Amino acid sequence: MFTGSMVAVVTPMQAGVRPDTELDYQALEKLLEFHIEQGTDAIVSVGTTGESATLTEKEHCAVIKEMVEIVNGRIPVIAGTGANSTIEAIALTKCAKKVGADACLLVTPYYNKPTQEGLYQHYKAIAEAVDIPQILYNVPGRTACDMLPETVIRLAPIENIIGVKEATADLTRVKQIKGNVSDDFLLLSGDDETTKDFILEGGHGTISVTANVAPKAMHEMCALALKGDVQAATEIDKTLLGLHKELFVESNPIPVKWAVHKLGLIQAGIRLPMTWMSESAETELLNAMKQAGVI
Secondary structure, eight states: OOOOEEEEEOOBSSSSTTOOOOOOHHHHHHHHHHHHHOOEEEEESSSTTGGGSSHHHHHHHHHHHHHHHHTTTTSSEEEEEEOSHHHHHHHHHHHHHHHOSSSEEEOOOOSSSOOOOHHHHHHHHHHHHSSSSSSEEHHHHHHHHOOOOOHHHHHHSTEEEEEEEEEHHHHHHHHHHHHHHHTEEEEOOOOOGGGEEEETTTTOOOEEEEGOOHHHHHHHHHHHHHHHHHHHHHHHHHHHHHHHTTTTTTSHHHHHHHHHHTSSSSSSEEETOOOOGGGGGHHHHHHHHHTOOOO
């Protein structure tokens, strides 16, 4: 159910850069229809790319609900519900279940830097509190917390923990985890630049930033890699290399919101402390979009 190219979708906002830039639900519908038409395999709502850090809990739940209703079962909706407070993560996960999300994505607690035992207890508590499929999410570059493969392996037998999004770009972790979990435990890349190789090493797909801008190509590349067609997957991935790089020229989601706005899908809106992308970064990202054939 959760394989292939899954987009970590941006959250559309009205034009402006303010602490309280308003959400744009009309653009959200347009954006999701675009992804369904382009072949995106699943939507990930209100993750890092969806500016979860600057949405209120009420907004967070409202956006998930709106996405579930718009998608209406056509592809899975995975709700980002992680937090550095276990009680908050449980509350958000309960909300996602209530509004009909198909699964939840739970980032490792950020800033407070728990131990590996703390991570185990955190995820175990959420899994026991809310009966919904849950995907672990390890992105130490953003959280200052690295969930080691041994902890993932320890969590994997818990019934509703169904997989992990691994965003370290360390491909050795794929085989290390895969060799010690059940065959149906999902291994998802969180690093676009290494996604192709991640899948070829035994991964099941990606939760992607690049898919916001080039969803069809990401879907096709992942499908080919899953079939083991190295040459064809590599040819598509070559056209995406610029996007994989330039979409992180400034902190995510600054560049990707600029690019999706350039495609005419959203307004130029983002919330502080994120700012709109600097003009000096525009040329290279525009070139990457041309290389990918999206403009």
